Amino acid sequence: MAIRVVIADDQEMVRTGFRMILESLPDIEVVADVVDGEAALAAVAEHRPDVLLLDIRMPKLDGLEVTRRLAGNGTPRIVIVTTFDLDEYVHAALHGGASGFLLKDASPAMLVEAVRAAAVGDSLVSPAITVRLLREMAPRSPAARRPAEPLTDREREVVRCLARGKTNAEIAAELFVSLSTVKTHLANVQTKLDARNRVEIAAWAWESGLATPTA
Numbered sequence: 001m002a003i004r005v006v007i008a009d010d011q012e013m014v015r016t017g018f019r020m021i022l023e024s025l026p027d028i029e030v031v032a033d034v035v036d037g038e039a040a041l042a043a044v045a046e047h048r049p050d051v052l053l054l055d056i057r058m059p060k061l062d063g064l065e066v067t068r069r070l071a072g073n074g075t076p077r078i079v080i081v082t083t084f085d086l087d088e089y090v091h092a093a094l095h096g097g098a099s100g101f102l103l104k105d106a107s108p109a110m111l112v113e114a115v116r117a118a119a120v121g122d123s124l125v126s127p128a129i130t131v132r133l134l135r136e137m138a139p140r141s142p143a144a145r146r147p148a149e150p151l152t153d154r155e156r157e158v159v160r161c162l163a164r165g166k167t168n169a170e171i172a173a174e175l176f177v178s179l180s181t182v183k184t185h186l187a188n189v190q191t192k193l194d195a196r197n198r199v200e201i202a203a204w205a206w207e208s209g210l211a212t213p214t215a
Contacts, residue, residue: 001057002026002027002028002029003027003028003051003115003116004029004031004033004049004050004051005050005052005131006030006031006033006040006043006047006048006049006050006053006076007030007032007033007034007050007053008033008034008035008036008037008040008043008053008054008055008066009053009054010034010035010055011036011055011101011118012030016189017054018030019033020055021108021111022111027116028115029032030058031043031047032047035059036059036060036068037058037060037061037063037065040052040058040061040066041066043140047074048075048076050077050119051078051079051115051119052066052077052078052079052116053081054066054067054078054079054081055080055081055082056078056080056093057082063080063093064080064092064093064096066098066179067096069096069207070097071096071097071156071196072095072097072196077099077116077119077121078093078099078100079098079099079101079114079118080100080101080102081098081103081104081106081111081114082101082103083104094125094186094199094202094203095200097196099121099122099123099124099197099199100114100118100123100124100125102114102124102126103126106167109203110124110126110172117183118125122197123197123198123199125199136182145193145204145208146162147189147193148192148193148194149192151192153190154177154185155185155188155189155192156210157175157184157205158171158185158186158189159202159210159211160205160210160211161174161184161200162202162205163201163202163205163206163210163211168182168183169184184193186198189201
């Protein structure tokens with residue numbers, strides 16, 4: 001089954017470019033492209049896409065409000081793609097439930113990777129902002145959520161690697177475990193934290209202090 005995608009951006013050139021990149025691949029289908037937030041909500045209701053590529057600054061409803069309204073529905077997974085590398089935008093989008101955050105100057109390969117990652121419940125944030133965002137926007141705080149059950153030592157190691165921007169494959173290599181083992185640990189942590197995605201897990205790691213070298 002192809003990954004069904006809706007593109008929401010008020011710039012026609014951006015929509016056209018994204019469509020050309022994504023439709024060149026056999027496993028991705030662009031089912032609609034729209035120009036504002038209200039149209040994005042309508043397209044999601046009509047087409048039930050797997051992934052919504054969403055700009056932030058759009059007419060009628062901005063991308064952050066669209067994300068907020070769709071959060072918790074399971075689908076579509078939302079990937080923010082914007083020109084604006086502003087910390088408050090990144091923070092609001094990811095805490096609002098977005099599965100990814102890319103800048104519009106990201107490579108076509110990264111755009112495709114973000115769509116595929118979101119479709120399977122994973123996430124991708126532009127490497128240039130990942131660790132900076134989580135370190136600076138989620139300072140250590142005693143108010144960080146408590147897991148439903150304590151994390152095991154191995155789960156803590158996996159989460160610490162994740163919070164430093166490593167992919168599942170890189171975590172597996174660093175900890176000398178299989179890729180499936182990493183995925184199992186992350187799934188367990190996600191349940192314990194009641195987190196929506198790996199970005200929320202990474203944010204929690206910084207908020208709780210787990211990601212710091214002394215944790």
